Amino acid sequence: MKRIKEMLDAHPGEIKVDIDILANCIQECFDTAQICDICADACMGESDAQSLIQCIRLNLICGDICEVTGRMLSRQGGRDLILKRNQIETCIMASQACGNECRRHATHYEHCRLCAEACRRCEEACSALLRAVPVSV
């Protein structure tokens, strides 16, 4: 999170939310994107990959959505706040769906356990950001 916060501190735009909450959310989005991607590939390498197909699909969907949410939050521009709220909400839903599925496999597969944890952190960081941004625009 340190590097992202340094970049946001150096950004000339006015950032209207608590910068620690924003930096943490961006970081968790990107971390979860990467972890989901590796979890998908790890699931494919298991001898019973067939039974992990739903997990792989949710990993891929969640990874894509976390990544685009992280990118969007990295970009300033105050006029598009409703759009951003909606994208963050989608990211929460994706993290919940993927986290729930990974949790089912967590006792068998360490990568699923780690991924479920990442999804929970991402969900919490997105929820904290939603609470921190102004409701009306």
Place this chain on the structure above:
Amino acid sequence: MKRIKEMLDAHPGEIKVDIDILANCIQECFDTAQICDICADACMGESDAQSLIQCIRLNLICGDICEVTGRMLSRQGGRDLILKRNQIETCIMASQACGNECRRHATHYEHCRLCAEACRRCEEACSALLRAVPVSV
């Protein structure tokens, strides 16, 4: 759209919406993603790029969101329908925001005019898909 429809026809999953509406929406999402990306780069090449910064930012945001929406819609998996609805709604918002901004520059820049048109088509295709999918899940 022909190629995407062929792929969806060859997909073993049960597709619960009108396949033409789905294929058209995926295609418009990806087309708009590409056009937004080129519009951003074209804006940067204009001698008054400084006055087009808001347009460039919205191009990049809209391009990213259209692309991830197209990818998500390309993937089957019936349990995540609310998530998909939410992502489609975000894509409509992004297309509106980017289209409105591009339209302001449409008389000066052909790339903005073409991009505004693409955003309108994407918005319509996403709205048509939202109407076609079942409301409850």
Place this chain on the structure above:
Amino acid sequence: MKRIKEMLDAHPGEIKVDIDILANCIQECFDTAQICDICADACMGESDAQSLIQCIRLNLICGDICEVTGRMLSRQGGRDLILKRNQIETCIMASQACGNECRRHATHYEHCRLCAEACRRCEEACSALLRAVPVSV
């Protein structure tokens, strides 16, 4: 390809290669990216998905590489020609690897047959672009 060519025509930058060859390559990169992504998901939906894991992995790798190559080629900027050549070469390798794997399943799965065709078109379009760009920079 028509829409991408229109956008390139409207771009203020000087495009140093044949614009039809460039537009065709960008289009094939993006089309193949989408088709690879759908093929990956379709493979996951087959009852013997386990035997298609290598195909799914190559679909995902090829899809990512085709997409980033299409994006990079959509962006002008003359100084980075060696970098672009190298990325196009990687895209050719990815299309060959994915196409070869898909071809093995083409008689069983129509989505693999269509994907193998897309990979071949992408490989040809990238090769044509490599021949069209100046060798030295």
Place this chain on the structure above:
Amino acid sequence: MKRIKEMLDAHPGEIKVDIDILANCIQECFDTAQICDICADACMGESDAQSLIQCIRLNLICGDICEVTGRMLSRQGGRDLILKRNQIETCIMASQACGNECRRHATHYEHCRLCAEACRRCEEACSALLRAVPVSV
């Protein structure tokens, strides 16, 4: 890097290179992708954004290439080693091109200074990985 290394440790595939070098490279690719993206947006927010257009373009190209390289390296599959080498080389070129441009603005803009540093770290991590992987396949 800790989280990525944990995921690679939990991956069932045989990883043929030093896992610390691989995890470090993946992490630097993703970190640099994020920092490039924020640098592009920060440059757009500067009052002389017009003079930073080349920097913005290279930020976007480098960000895309770092991200796809990180994703590709997160995925196992031994048969595609030449392809991976080539993508890593492209990532080195992109990091050099972007880092050199950012360095020119480093005394004026802290975000460019931080981005130039990230690009250098990414270049070094990619070079270290290239040295660690077997030359022939």
